[in-house]
Structures are given as structure tokens and as C-alpha cells.
């Protein structure tokens with residue numbers, strides 16, 4: 001009743017024109033193809049109860065996995081994500097690349113990522129770096145920079161930041177498998193964490209993640225706290241570490257977009273999010289992109305956030321992997 005795959009647009013131009021304007025990772029999500037075709041998409045008011053439930057229940061939030069306290073009695077877990085999109089988001093993913101935007105992606109590997117890692121290492125703060133395989137294949141030296149301290153994690157973020165929601169299941173799975181192989185070949189370790197390109201799932205993504213045995217997934221937005229994913233109402237055993245566009249640098253740092261904010265104002269949004277997480281005793285997960293946040297005038301936002309978090313204290317800085325393992329253990333899932 002619900003098709004497993006999504007038809008491709010009839011011509012490439014239907015995707016091409018808007019994607020040329022897609023300058024930041026966040027803006028790309030809205031351009032993804034619809035996740036699944038409805039039987040009568042122009043008349044959703046006529047859908048049956050059964051059909052609506054089947055749509056929303058495909059992937060849904062299950063039990064809350066937020067522990068009573070984090071390691072060391074910490075009140076809040078602080079998880080920093082770096083989605084290392086580099087050239088893949090500058091056009092490789094759509095085939096609409098040109099040299100100028102590609103050079104902005106190159107800045108991510110050459111300048112921004114080392115600058116961010118230097119800051120994290122000086123502050124002794126672990127983080128998780130999600131790579132589209134091609135970002136690492138183009139600049140494999142990034143793995144040495146990240147792994148020098150031994151405290152960071154590398155996760156997978158697709159093959160070429162492909163629009164996974166526009167792919168059939170076998171293609172999506174093939175690209176993810178080859179991305180895992182490529183990352184493992186360069187780093188020596190197979191990723192245990194998945195972040196979907198553009199933070200969306202196709203109707204097949206969860207099946208693929210379960211088949212490949214991931215420890216956690218981090219692309220969905222049903223909570224501020226870690227939770228277990230349900231598939232058609234059934235517990236999957238897969239930990240979700242949720243993201244949110246509010247806690248992403250790309251939408252607010254696009255200098256050519258209409259939502260541009262001063263980095264110090266963006267920092268205040270992050271601080272407010274952290275303070276509420278601290279008050280509630282939950283989790284603060286922030287996503288940045290090296291090619292976005294690693295500029296000189298923007299890294300002040302991360303520096304200021306770290307200063308604020310450290311001043312407040314009683315937090316646990318962790319990789320996503322360590323957080324996922326901890327919540328699994330606390331919830332008796334192992």
C-alpha cells in the first residue's frame with residue numbers, strides 16, 4: 001500500500017534549478033523529494049485513519065532514554081557534532097558544481113576543520129565528526145587531525161551527501177555500505193553512528209540502518225532527549241540522538257541567505273538552548289559544519305559557548321558513541 005521507493009522527478013531540471021540556490025546544508029532539506037507517495041496526494045482530507053496512522057508510524061519516537069544522571073553525576077550531556085560536508089554540499093551531491101563554491105568546501109578541510117579541532121583539543125572536549133565518504137577521500141589528512149588526540153569519533157554521513165530520500169532502497173544501501181568501507185579504509189575504524197545527508201529518512205533508511213547494525217542514528221527531531229526509535233509501532237533497539245535546525249549553524253550563517261545572523265547572536269541561541277537543557281537535566285546536541293563555523297569571525301561563537309558551558313559546570317562532554325552506549329546501558333538495552 002505504501003510504496004517502498006519514491007519516483008524520481010521526470011526531469012533533472014525539476015531538481016536542478018532550486019538546488020543551484022541551495023547554498024547551505026539546511027536549505028537543501030526542504031528540496032528533498034517527498035518521502036513517500038500518497039494514494040491521493042491532492043486530497044489529504046480524504047485519507048483513511050488507517051493510512052494516516054501508517055504514514056506517521058513508519059518511524060516514530062519510542063521510550064525516553066534520558067538517564068537519571070550522566071557519568072560523574074553530570075546534569076547534562078554536551079554532544080558536539082561536526083558534519084564535514086565540504087565539497088559535497090558545494091555541488092558534488094547534485095552534479096551542479098562550479099569552481100567557486102567548491103573552493104568554499106575546500107576551505108573546510110584546509111583551514112576550518114584544523115582550527116576547530118585545535119580548539120576542541122586545547123579544551124579537552126571530545127566531538128563527533130560525520131563524513132560523507134567523498135569529503136574524506138578528497139582530504140584524508142583530516143582523519144589524522146581528528147584522531148591525533150584519540151578522543152574524537154568519526155561517523156558516516158552518506159557517500160557524496162546524496163539525496164537519500166530520492167533513491168530506491170538498493171541504491172541507498174549500496175552507497176551507505178561503500179561509504180562505510182571507504183571511511184574504514186582511511187581511518188582504520190568502521191563507524192557506528194549514522195547521520196543522514198540533509199537529516200531525512202527515506203522509507204527504506206531505518207531498515208538499512210538496522211540491517212547494517214548501527215549503534216545509533218542522529219538525524220531526526222522528535223525530542224531534545226535521546227530516545228528509542230519505533231518502526232511501525234515496534235521497538236527497534238536503535239538509539240536516536242536527535243538534532244534540530246535551531247541547533248545547526250548552517251541556516252543562520254549563510255551570508256547570502258535571508259536569515260543571516262551575527263555569530264555572537266547565534267551563540268546566544270545556543271547558550272539559551274544549553275541553559276534549558278541544564279535546567280531540565282537532559283542533553284545538548286549542537287551541529288556545526290567546519291566550512292561554515294570554522295571561519296575566524298564565527299569560531300568566536302563556539303569559543304563563547306564553550307566558555308559559558310564550562311562556567312556553568314557539572315556537564316559531561318562526550319562523543320555521540322559514548323552517549324549512545326551510556327543510555328543503552330542505563331536503559332538495560334544491552
Ligand SMILES: [Zn+2]
Pocket residue numbers: 025083085089157161197198
Ligand atoms: Zn551534511
